[in-house]
Amino acid sequence: MKVLVVEDEKRILDFVRKGFEESGFSGDYCANGDDGYILAKTREYDVLILDIMLPGRDGLSILKNIREKGISTPVILLTARSELHERLDGLNSGADDYLTKPFFVEELIARVHSLMRRGDRQSSNLLEVGSLKLNRYTREVYVDGETTNLSTREFNLLEYFMRFPERVFSRTQLLEHVWDYNYDPNTNLIDVCVQRLRKKIDEGRESSYIESVRGVGYRFKKLD
Amino acid sequence: MFHLRKSFRLRIALYSAFISFIVLISVFLITRWLLSHSNEKKLDSDIRAIGLRQISLIREPRFWEDLDNVYDFLFETQYHRDQVMIFALDKELQLIRKTNELPPELSFDKLPFPALVKRDDEDQALIEKRSKRLNSERRFGYESSNFRYYSGPVSDPIYLDRYLSDESWRLGLMSGSREYLMVAIHGAALKSELRKFETAFMASIPAVLFIAGLGGWILSGIALRPVNKLRSATQTIQSRDLHQRIPIEDEDxxxxxxxxxxxxxxxxxxxxxxxxxxxxxxxxxxxxxxxxxxxxxxxxxxxxxxxxxxxxxxxxxxxxxxxxxxxxxxxxxxxxxxxSGQLDLQKHQMNYSEAVENLLYDIEILAPSLNVQHSIQKDIYIQADSDLLKQVLQNLCSNSIKYNKPKGCIDLSLTEEKNHIHFRIRNTISSSESIDSSRIFERFYRGDQSRSKEVDGVGLGLSISAEIINAHRGSIRVEHDQKGWITFLTILPKNSCLS
Missing domain, CATH: 1.10.287.130 (Signal transduction histidine kinase, dimerisation/phosphotransfer (DHp) domain)
Structure with a gap:
């Protein structure tokens, strides 16, 4: 999959680029609205990620212009909550999603995935790791072919883990994705939720899918 | 409970009553002084009139016996018989005529009678002429009623105030050419008029005070009208609409x-x-x-x-x-x-029931020792900004845990009622917690200051929740009862786009 990211803050662009590369995306990354517009117009991408405030052409005008040219590539806008008018404008002028800064790159990637699967109900709605199967559309989880009942929180957590196997997540990150950042990171929400999840998916296994990482959080292991 | 507040109107009413009172009293005093002064003048002139008449009649006994007629004639029954005393004295200050018993404390030696008046020749001639005429009239058996003896010139009276038998009398001391005369009129004789005036005045004071007070009250009410207008205009101005101005419509x-x-x-x-x-x-x-x-x-x-x-x-x-x-x-x-009134909402259809169920899941993890009860109606959908509404739910939920007492209770309910959705969260609170319901939605307000240190947070949660609910055109209420329960109720319209 190929993405175009237009973001003027170089270091944000850096970690976004790294995140996408680690998740197997290829793409172009540029820090200038005018260059971004030319790239979006001339090359083919699976998804465009545009910051709203940009030097040169801003994100919204890029979006408008490419839509006028008949390019229907999905677009995710990067915004701050205070730019709400612009956000609404963005959705009206054809953006498919938005993400508020500051964000974790995994969140952005998850959004990209969910945009991708809009077009394709069947295959990309299915996540499979080892003997675990997760259907995002029907919200069903199969362990060794048998369904397991998960709560909403547990389901969201597992989906996030399965989306990024082998990646270390801090509790804060998990909390923000599954709950949101208004929760106090000192709570035991994550730990209890992980424990419950383990009980449901690790049955009859020697080691757990979800590995604790000392002082940090958790990592989802690909077990065979 | 009634308690006296400082009131501008009341004060103005009291001031105007007080001023009216002062004016009234000074008018009263001046009038009374003028009146009693003129009364004194009148007494003196009456004394003089009586004296002038009686001095010429000292030697005529029958005029002394028929005094009532004289008074009636002279003063149109203004004086009562008891209120006038007349004593005539000869050159040696011996009593020769009297109308009343002599009051014991009266001693003529000590009274400053004016000196006897000397008769000149003209007087002498006049006396003789009068005497002749009187004699001739008597001879013919008639007397002219206005006839006067003439006993010679008379001095101007000397006036005195004396207490006789513990009563105030006005005395007039006069002297003729051969005898002295004292006329006394009771001080109370003319007082009745004064009394009437005083009574009328006293009776009018409460009425006047009442009218002045009422007038002050009404006037100050009128004067305060623009202030009241300003006040009601001020009350309607919130931080959101500071751009509002009070219209100036032909005010003074x-x-x-x-x-x-x-x-x-x-x-x-x-x-x-x-x-x-x-x-x-x-x-x-x-x-x-x-x-x-x-x-x-x-x-x-x-x-x-x-x-x-x-x-x-x-x-x-x-x-x-x-x-x-x-x-x-x-x-x-x-x-x-x-x-700044720019809290825009990103509204879409969200599953309210599911959000509350998730909350329940969290509460059970966060506070396993609490007894949680709930009644959550299934599949309630609402048009709302889900990020923000979830924030409200989380704020309320974390409050209900933070300020709960050990092994306390939480009671959640979500119900749909007509066009509104009620979310209620009730919980016990530790008895030491003091909660000011009116301030609870204020920014940085935190219940018990000493306890707050143990509890994480900055005190923005509830004020943010209130703002979010208001932006959704809903309402949030708090109730705190004596049994140690606190209830938060949020009411949201099902479709806030329509309202």
């Missing part, structure tokens, strides 16, 4: 100035409020980019660090602190947007 120029000054103050207030709001909004906004850089870079560094290493743990800790920064930045931004 004094109030014109007041309203103008007030409007100017509003304008300054608006300007500085907007600046403050813009500042916090800008600041929060400006913070977002560095926060995003920091968070992205630290997350990257954490991923790159060796799994389980100290560095990774350190980065994770950084992320945690960053999380707090993000949360408070977000809250400040939200509040400053709400203050």
């Amino acid at each position: 120029h004094e109030f014109d100035d007041l309203i103008q000054a007030y409007n100017q103050m509003l304008e300054r207030l608006q300007r500085s409020f907007e600046q403050a709001t813009r500042f916090s909004s800008d600041a929060a906004h400006e913070l977002k980019t560095p926060l995003a850089v920091l968070q992205g870079s630290i997350a990257q560094a954490m991923r790159d660090a060796e799994a389980g290493s100290d560095n990774q743990a350190l980065f994770s800790e950084f992320l945690e602190e960053l999380q707090r920064l993000k949360a408070i930045t977000q809250k400040l931004l939200l509040l400053s947007k709400a203050d």
Whole structure:
């Protein structure tokens, strides 16, 4: 999959680029609205990620212009909550999603995935790791072919883990994705939720899918 | 309970009554003084009239016996018989005629009678002529009623005030050419008039005071009308609509100035409020980019660090602190947007029931010792900004845990009623908790100050919740009962786009 990211803050662009590369995306990354517009117009991408405030052409005008040219590539806008008018404008002028800064790159990637699967109900709605199967559309989880009942929180957590196997997540990150950042990171929400999840998916296994990482959080292991 | 508040109107009413009272009393005193002065004059002139008449009749006994007629004739029964005493004395101050018993304390020696008046030849001739005429009239058997003896010239009276038999008398001392005369009129004789005047006056005082007070009350009411108008206008002005001005509609120029000054103050207030709001909004906004850089870079560094290493743990800790920064930045931004009335909502259909069920899941994890009860109606959907509404739910939920007592209770309910959805969260609170229901939605308000230190948070949660609910055109209420329960009730319209 190929993405175009237009973001003027170089270091944000850096970690976004790294995140996408680690998740197997290829793409172009540029820090200038005018260059971004030319790239979006001339090359083919699976998804465009545009910051709203940009030097040169801003994100919204890029979006408008490419839509006028008949390019229907999905677009995710990067915004701050205070730019709400612009956000609404963005959705009206054809953006498919938005993400508020500051964000974790995994969140952005998850959004990209969910945009991708809009077009394709069947295959990309299915996540499979080892003997675990997760259907995002029907919200069903199969362990060794048998369904397991998960709560909403547990389901969201597992989906996030399965989306990024082998990646270390801090509790804060998990909390923000599954709950949101208004929760106090000192709570035991994550730990209890992980424990419950383990009980449901690790049955009859020697080691757990979800590995604790000392002082940090958790990592989802690909077990065979 | 009635308690006396300082009242401008009451004060004005009292002042006007007081001023009227002072004016009334001074008018009374002056009038009374004038009246008693003229009474004295009248007494004196009556004394003089009686004296002039009687002195010429000293030697005529029958005139002394028929005094009543004389008085009737002279003064039109103005004086009572007892109120007048007349004593005639000869040259040696011996009593020769009297109308009353002599009061014991009266001794003529000590009275300053004027000196006897000398008769001149003309007087002598007149006396003789009169005497002759009287004799001739008697001979013919008639007397002219207005006939006067003439006993010679008479001195001007000397007037005195004396107490006789413990009563006040006005004395007039006169002297003729051969005898002295004293006329005394009772001091009370003319007082009745004065009494009447005094009574009338006293009776009128309460009425006058009442009318003055009432007048003051009404007038001050009229005077306060523009102030009241200003007050009611002020009450309607919230921080949201500081741009409002009080209209100046043909007010008197004094109030014109007041309203103008007030409007100017509003304008300054608006300007500085907007600046403050813009500042916090800008600041929060400006913070977002560095926060995003920091968070992205630290997350990257954490991923790159060796799994389980100290560095990774350190980065994770950084992320945690960053999380707090993000949360408070977000809250400040939200509040400053709400203050400037720009809290826009990203509304879409959301499953309210599911959000509350998730909340329940969290409460059970966060506070396993609490007894949680719930009645959540299934499949309630609502048009709302789900990010914000979830924030409200979380705020209420974490409050109900934070301020609960050990092994307390939480009671959640979500019900749909007509066009509104009620979410109620009730919980027990520790008895030491003091809660000011009127201030609970204020920013940075936290229940018990001493306890607050143990409880995490900055005291923005409830004020943010209230702002979010208001932006959804809903309402949030708090009730605190004596049994140690506190209830938060949020009411949201099902479809706030329509309302």
